[in-house]
Amino acid sequence: MFKKILVATDSLDVCNPPAALAVDLAKQEKARIYLMHVLESSYTLYRDLVKDFRTGEEINATAEYIQAVKKTMEENCAGALSGCKDYVLEAKAGFAWMEILKMARTADIDLIVVGPHRGRAEEKGVVRTRERLGSTVEAIIMRARCPVMIVRRVVAKGRLAFKRILLCTDFSDTCQYALEFSLKVAQKYASRLYIFHVLTIPVGEQVSYLHEQIEREIPKAKERMQMKYAKQIKRVDHSFDVWEGVPPIEIPKYARVRGIDLIIMGSHVREQKKRWYLGSVVDGVSLGSYCPVITVTRPKSLLKFQG
Numbered sequence: 207m208f209k210k211i212l213v214a215t216d217s218l219d220v221c222n223p224p225a226a227l228a229v230d231l232a233k234q235e236k237a238r239i240y241l242m243h244v245l246e247s248s249y250t251l252y253r254d255l256v257k258d259f260r261t262g263e264e265i266n267a268t269a270e271y272i273q274a275v276k277k278t279m280e281e282n283c284a285g286a287l288s289g290c291k292d293y294v295l296e297a298k299a300g301f302a303w304m305e306i307l308k309m310a311r312t313a314d315i316d317l318i319v320v321g322p323h324r325g326r327a328e329e330k331g332v333v334r335t336r337e338r339l340g341s342t343v344e345a346i347i348m349r350a351r352c353p354v355m356i357v358r359r360v361v362a363k364g365r366l367a368f369k370r371i372l373l374c375t376d377f378s379d380t381c382q383y384a385l386e387f388s389l390k391v392a393q394k395y396a397s398r399l400y401i402f403h404v405l406t407i408p409v410g411e412q413v414s415y416l417h418e419q420i421e422r423e424i425p426k427a428k429e430r431m432q433m434k435y436a437k438q439i440k441r442v443d444h445s446f447d448v449w450e451g452v453p454p455i456e457i458p459k460y461a462r463v464r465g466i467d468l469i470i471m472g473s474h475v476r477e478q479k480k481r482w483y484l485g486s487v488v489d490g491v492s493l494g495s496y497c498p499v500i501t502v503t504r505p506k507s508l509l510k511f512q513g
Contacts, residue, residue, distance in 0.1 A: 210240070211237050211316065213228035213320070225283060225319075230361075231366055242305075244305045245300075307350065319357060320342075322492065322493060347503060368395045370397065371395075375402070377434060398444065399445075401439070405420065427448045468498055469491065471502070
């Protein structure tokens with residue numbers, strides 16, 4: 207299903223969870239793996255001026271330096287890359303999201319794998335937003351032509367069989383794209399598909415009112431799910447569930463209860479005051495999930511998975 211996988215890492219020190227998962231998935235799928243590191247600068251206009259990973263001094267990202275970075279990447283990921291015959295190492299200077307998307311487009315990538323780009327801002331002199339996935343990951347999700355997988359933690363190889371897949375829905379268009387992609391993954395791996403909706407609890411309402419509302423709304427939501435999705439998923443083992451609460455909290459909780467291997471979501475990219483934003487639920491779920499989370503933004507990202 208995934209023939210070309212691109213993993214972007216902001217660290218040269220270790221073969222981190224996103225890179226390890228991407229390499230394992232590439233081995234499983236017999237896919238080509240692209241391991242990419244973008245050399246970021248603290249300067250807006252002159253992106254080739256970067257910190258030397260060996261000395262910490264500011265230097266120009268020359269061809270020789272790029273080669274040294276790639277060599278270090280290969281050494282640090284040697285264990286994970288063992289037995290992986292088809293891999294490409296890439297290092298570029300520039301804006302991380304821009305270079306990653308450019309690489310994905312040029313190589314016709316099927317899946318981008320990233321981790322939350324947080325925690326090293328002070329060290330790198332790069333501004334990050336706290337308690338969010340990071341501007342790099344958000345920019346990639348909003349613009350990617352293929353699905354994007356967010357990985358926070360080490361994932362056992364056995365979980366890459368993706369036997370239990372969770373699709374989160376709020377009935378929006380991007381959730382429909384996510385459903386179509388979920389069906390492809392479920393059919394490929396003979397998975398059970400859990401289709402899940404969170405009935406959002408209004409803040410500040412009376413408990414008695416909430417209880418009455420919940421009792422009425424949950425059956426309605428389940429009926430809506432049946433009517434909207436039943437025909438599309440009749441050939442896939444599935445179930446429908448509705449919980450009440452706050453989606454970024456309830457979705458990871460549901461995933462733990464059901465032993466989910468993979469969460470698939472629509473990205474909920476939206477425009478506000480002429481700026482585009484990533485949905486807060488994607489942020490919260492990706493940061494709170496123990497398993498990988500795949501986001502789907504555009505219908506065109508599904509074209510290569512047709513048939």
